Amino acid sequence: MPDEDTAALPIYAMPGHVIRRLQQVAVSLFVEEMEGAGIELTAVQFAALVAIDAYPLIDQSTLGKIIAYDRTTIGGVIDRLEDRGLVRRVVTRENKRIRQLIIEPSGQELLGRSRPVAERVQERLLDPLTGPERDAFMTLSGKILDAYNDLSRAPLRPMNRR
Amino acid sequence: MPDEDTAALPIYAMPGHVIRRLQQVAVSLFVEEMEGAGIELTAVQFAALVAIDAYPLIDQSTLGKIIAYDRTTIGGVIDRLEDRGLVRRVVTRENKRIRQLIIEPSGQELLGRSRPVAERVQERLLDPLTGPERDAFMTLSGKILDAYNDLSRAPLRPMNRR
DNA sequence: CAAGATTGAGTCGTCAATCTTC
DNA sequence: GAAGATTGACGACTCAATCTTG
Numbered sequence: 001m002p003d004e005d006t007a008a009l010p011i012y013a014m015p016g017h018v019i020r021r022l023q024q025v026a027v028s029l030f031v032e033e034m035e036g037a038g039i040e041l042t043a044v045q046f047a048a049l050v051a052i053d054a055y056p057l058i059d060q061s062t063l064g065k066i067i068a069y070d071r072t073t074i075g076g077v078i079d080r081l082e083d084r085g086l087v088r089r090v091v092t093r094e095n096k097r098i099r100q101l102i103i104e105p106s107g108q109e110l111l112g113r114s115r116p117v118a119e120r121v122q123e124r125l126l127d128p129l130t131g132p133e134r135d136a137f138m139t140l141s142g143k144i145l146d147a148y149n150d151l152s153r154a155p156l157r158p159m160n161r162r
Numbered sequence: 163m164p165d166e167d168t169a170a171l172p173i174y175a176m177p178g179h180v181i182r183r184l185q186q187v188a189v190s191l192f193v194e195e196m197e198g199a200g201i202e203l204t205a206v207q208f209a210a211l212v213a214i215d216a217y218p219l220i221d222q223s224t225l226g227k228i229i230a231y232d233r234t235t236i237g238g239v240i241d242r243l244e245d246r247g248l249v250r251r252v253v254t255r256e257n258k259r260i261r262q263l264i265i266e267p268s269g270q271e272l273l274g275r276s277r278p279v280a281e282r283v284q285e286r287l288l289d290p291l292t293g294p295e296r297d298a299f300m301t302l303s304g305k306i307l308d309a310y311n312d313l314s315r316a317p318l319r320p321m322n323r324r
Numbered sequence: 325c326a327a328g329a330t331t332g333a334g335t336c337g338t339c340a341a342t343c344t345t346c
Numbered sequence: 347g348a349a350g351a352t353t354g355a356c357g358a359c360t361c362a363a364t365c366t367t368g
Contacts, residue, residue: 023185128309147290259350
């Protein structure tokens, strides 16, 4: 039973491990806050709704690039949102390959209730840090992401660029 | 107005999003380096091997607590490691509920080859930062984790309450 | 052929239910 | 009943293969 001699494992000092744990905490807070608000939305689903609301008629591939998710993952996420009537796929006459996405009124309504909850999650996440520390954390994180922006599995890219 | 492309979506400034992207990058680097070394190991599998090697005869629950994974997740991970003969489950006469874990010689060998690769991943992850910045990043991350240590998604509490 | 999307397979991560054992 | 583990279910994530359309 190793309790305090956890130092024997260098895992705790490894950035990869720390980042994964941060992600665990972030997800926990998101689930906790959403459940507390009686809202059934995962983090991906929320991000998708935000993006579809901001860019009506966006296609799935572009959506994936914006919120940094794999195209295949997006497909499954949209499936579930569509099943619940929160979102709709549109196939135009011009290009039948493309699935354009539209947020439904019920989706709008749910998104409206979700925004303040998501806002609270972000606040709670950095709550253990002081104001300057929060800025530092975001700046340092951004520096890492900038360096590896094109390496990510689903590279994050602004819409208007190739 | 900087970043006219991304300014429309506040997602990029959200800590939760940034942390998830960091996790994406970390996983990408891990996969890339391991593939480059011709080693078939996921990050969880590597962490499990490290812990089992450090604590022979550790049980699955304790392993989960050490490397911060859900008990059920650990079960599946050990399944795959056991299928490959890298690890072995042992059931003692004293307490037949407990699955104690032992690393096999082939697991030792693979672990030995994997350590320097994992080391390189950690270095590359923080490579975009200067020395002091790396310390700051780890310190700030640790501060967040300390505050939410008991909130982790794998609560490790029996949750039999009620 | 290239682009956009879907399907299938495999791993990860969590929860709920169940089983065995103490 | 409680502890340790397994199974089943579901969402998420990725890749490879496939299908359709341009």
